[in-house]
Amino acid sequence: MSTPDPTASAGGAGSSAPHDLDAASGTNPYAVSRRSGGLLSSLFLVIVIAAGLSFIPLPYVIFQPGPITNTLGTLDGKEIIQVKGATAYPAKGALDFTTVRVTGGPGVRVNLFELAEAALRPDYEIYKREEIYPTETTREQIQQENAAEMVDSQEVAAAIALRETGRTVPERVVVSALPEGSPAKGVLEPGDEILSVAGTATPDAKAVQAAVQAQKAGAPVAIVVRRDGTQKTVSVTTRDVQGRTVVGVSLGRDYDLPVDVTITAGGVGGPSAGTMFTLAVYDLLTPGDLTGGKRIAGTGTMEPDESVGPIGGIRQKLAGARNGGADYFLAPADNCDEVVGHVPDGLEVVRIGSFDDALGAVKAIAADDVASLPRC
Known part of the structure; x- marks a missing residue:
């Protein structure tokens, strides 16, 4: 049944007054058929159910690619790394730290639609909540822990970079x-x-x-x-x-840092940017351009013994690095099993296990001598 034009006359020719009933058939031109009414009712029911499902919290956590940030650049108009008490040399290129955007967890639950979208995205991963967070952990505890780990990673980065330049750091x-x-x-x-x-x-x-x-x-x-x-x-x-x-x-x-090093990472938490912070501080404290103007992303904790530790969300960080324009990626050796098969097109991944590995890789990339660098 077609719906009549509501501006047309419902009476005889030349009539301009609307009528409740069609003069010829005695039916209401605006009435909806029983079949159409049933379809509309079903559609309305589907919409109501879908809306309801969108509010049902599910005990899952979704990892997706997050943005990358150049540690040699600025954030909110301020240099991410500031050095006082020593000469800071200008640096070109980029040493990007990578992030994972997390949906779900303590205080924040995912819904069915978010879960369905994540299942269709190859660069997303879905975990049961208890696989990522202890059962009784609160959102505030997670935030406090992440903030503390970020501060610690920054201090370790500064200490190691300063030691690598020959300074003593108790x-x-x-x-x-x-x-x-x-x-x-x-x-x-x-x-x-x-x-x-x-x-x-x-x-x-x-x-x-x-x-x-x-x-x-x-x-x-x-x-x-x-x-x-x-x-x-x-x-x-x-x-x-x-x-x-x-x-x-x-x-x-x-x-006891002999040089005042301040690192500002915005709202990012956790320790996984440690390796990139260490490289960036070292770059700023040494003459020359460490990256050769290249855009290099990476991840990995930096331990006090200068080893590079594994991190979570490596697949999302690989995707985020490429989305952000990086051409090279420094990956912890202990994450290599997760890297294989998930490297985006156009991104070259180098395996690192220590600060020396990371430093050597960046120098080789700067010199366009990457053929012999270890891969996952």
Whole structure:
């Protein structure tokens, strides 16, 4: 049944007044047939159901490519890396750190439509929530941990870059944050330097973690700290978290940097930009142009022993790097199994396991001598 033009006359020829009934048939020209009404009702029901499904939270987390940022560039009009107390040499090219955009997790649930879109995208990945976040973790705890890891990665990057230029950089392990609910809250404080745990000296973060994990969960442990220049012993009751004994603190490293290095990364958290930060600080502190004007992206934590650690979301970071215009990508060796088969067209991936590997790769790329560089 066709719908009549509502401006046409419903009466006899020449009539301009609208009528409720068609003069010839006695039917309403604006009435909807029973069949059409049923279709419209079904369509309305589908829309209502779809709208309802869009609000049903699902226990999944979606990883998708995030933006890349040139560590040698600016952010909100300010240089991302600022150096005071030493000559900062101009740098060209780009050393991009890569990111993953995460949907879902504590306080934020994905819906059916987001899940369906992710299933159709080869550069997206879907995980069960518990695969990424511990069950009782809150959004605030995740944010605090990511922020602490980012600060720590920046300090490690500055320290290693300065050491690589021949400078001496003393190191201390400190409490960087205490999440809500931590058994150490009110006992330990941010900035406390941890000297020993249960009588075992703790010169670095790994030593602290090992000493704590050697304790029985639920039992008190003696921790010697230096606070405001004074040494004191405190007692913290340990806790079991997924089979690991913890005291509920985030650890950082406090370095006596001979040069003031400030790194600003915006709202990005986590430790995975460490390698690119280290390369960028080194580039700024040494004469010449390290990248040769090339655009090089990468990822990987930078450990205090100068090894490059694996990260999550490597597939999304590869895609994000290429989307952002990078031609080369530095990938942690321990992520190579995830790299194979997921390299975007036009992106060359180089395997790295240490700062020396990363530095050598960037120099080779700058010199257009990449044939012999290790790949995944």
